[in-house]
Amino acid sequence: MIYLDNAATSYPKNEPALRRAMERYLALGASPGRGGYDRAVEAEELVSSIRQNIATFCHAPTGSHTCFAANATDALNTLIQGMADGTSHIVSTRLEHNSVLRPLRHMQYNDLLEVDILDFDDRGFVSVESIEAALRPHTKAVIITHASNVLGTVQPLIKIGAMLHRHGVALCVDASQSVGHLPIDMQAAHIDALVFTGHKGPAGPTGIGALVLDPCLDVKPSRFGGTGVDSHNPFQPTEYPARLESGTQNMLGIIALEECLRDLSIHTQSIRLKEEMRLLKRLFGALVKLPGVRVYGGHDMEKQVPLLSCTVNDMKAADVGAVLDGDFDIAVRTGLHCAPLVHERLGTAPYGTVRFSLGSHTTDADIDAAIEAMQEIAQSCGSS
Numbered sequence: 001m002i003y004l005d006n007a008a009t010s011y012p013k014n015e016p017a018l019r020r021a022m023e024r025y026l027a028l029g030a031s032p033g034r035g036g037y038d039r040a041v042e043a044e045e046l047v048s049s050i051r052q053n054i055a056t057f058c059h060a061p062t063g064s065h066t067c068f069a070a071n072a073t074d075a076l077n078t079l080i081q082g083m084a085d086g087t088s089h090i091v092s093t094r095l096e097h098n099s100v101l102r103p104l105r106h107m108q109y110n111d112l113l114e115v116d117i118l119d120f121d122d123r124g125f126v127s128v129e130s131i132e133a134a135l136r137p138h139t140k141a142v143i144i145t146h147a148s149n150v151l152g153t154v155q156p157l158i159k160i161g162a163m164l165h166r167h168g169v170a171l172c173v174d175a176s177q178s179v180g181h182l183p184i185d186m187q188a189a190h191i192d193a194l195v196f197t198g199h200k201g202p203a204g205p206t207g208i209g210a211l212v213l214d215p216c217l218d219v220k221p222s223r224f225g226g227t228g229v230d231s232h233n234p235f236q237p238t239e240y241p242a243r244l245e246s247g248t249q250n251m252l253g254i255i256a257l258e259e260c261l262r263d264l265s266i267h268t269q270s271i272r273l274k275e276e277m278r279l280l281k282r283l284f285g286a287l288v289k290l291p292g293v294r295v296y297g298g299h300d301m302e303k304q305v306p307l308l309s310c311t312v313n314d315m316k317a318a319d320v321g322a323v324l325d326g327d328f329d330i331a332v333r334t335g336l337h338c339a340p341l342v343h344e345r346l347g348t349a350p351y352g353t354v355r356f357s358l359g360s361h362t363t364d365a366d367i368d369a370a371i372e373a374m375q376e377i378a379q380s381c382g383s384s
């Protein structure tokens with residue numbers, strides 16, 4: 001199989017990192033914060049050091065506000081519900097994944113948040129000016145994806161963050177499609193909340209994600225329960241991270257996330273990205289020349305993660321995907337990619353697009369095969 005669906009989940013995973021994580025997990029033998037004996041204390045110290053390492057990875061101001069979650073969706077729910085106070089206004093964009101749009105809509109329909117959703121331009125970027133124009137006196141935060149999961153376009157976070165900082169509005173970033181491909185500097189971009197997931201760019205396991213906060217942003221707890229600390233208190237502890245984490249932690253996932261991020265130095269990421277973008281450029285260059293194929297994303301390779309979408313004449317995206325799979329053994333994602341507003345804007349709803357997403361293991365031969373397959377599909381549907 002030629003795997004070009006790394007934006008859904010990366011494959012193959014970072015096997016050495018996962019093996020190291022399993023060894024560490026098997027030696028651990030206790031749950032953090034759940035006992036006063038040596039092993040439990042060691043486990044607690046371990047988790048604290050991992051929080052710090054993750055904060056260092058994304059240049060967060062402190063490790064004490066790194067909160068673990070089951071995935072990006074879970075972290076985004078914690079963030080969005082924790083900001084819904086019945087009086088605040090949130091600005092977001094049509095580029096977002098349903099893991100942002102649905103919690104926002106839910107809060108909006110329950111009168112817990114006012115929400116404005118902004119458009120993107122023809123090339124897939126949200127302008128700083130449009131965000132600034134949407135701010136109101138009670139705007140609490142802007143929630144925006146770092147890189148679109150349909151177009152791959154990378155949003156101008158540094159400029160957005162600088163502008164929001166001047167207005168005293170928080171910047172919350174869904175970095176699900178960028179962590180592992182692009183370096184993140186929360187402080188340089190004035191990011192107040194960063195969300196990412198372990199199973200995409202970091203090449204880690206499913207079931208682990210993170211919400212990394214700047215202590216300036218107040219996020220209320222929306223789930224309650226055992227935290228291992230402050231047990232006499234009938235209410236959720238107010239301190240981070242216990243404020244936003246209840247129940248026994250996914251220790252294997254947490255250790256695996258650390259091991260995977262450890263392998264992603266700025267140097268490694270930049271070499272990886274360069275190669276992925278070289279391959280994406282080849283794919284883009286070939287697809288745009290095919291009659292009947294329309295490519296979305298990839299028009300500015302400097303502001304792009306390694307994925308793009310396309311349509312082929314009036315063929316449904318799912319049918320193109322079925323041929324790629326059945327006749328060519330190429331795995332891609334088709335449809336709306338959980339980002340319905342992107343397709344409304346592009347005119348590709350309701351069938352969506354065919355998305356090719358590359359990873360660190362993608363080769364020239366994979367791209368050759370994808371190009372040849374698309375040539376045949378475009379030819380056969382053009383002549384039918």
Ligand SMILES: Cc1ncc(COP(=O)(O)O)c(C=O)c1O
Nearest residue numbers: 071072073097099149176177197
């Ligand atoms: C931009 C974006 N945000 C959020 C998510 C949700 O990630 P997870 O599956 O880890 O919850 C995805 C996954 O496809 C995504 O692409």
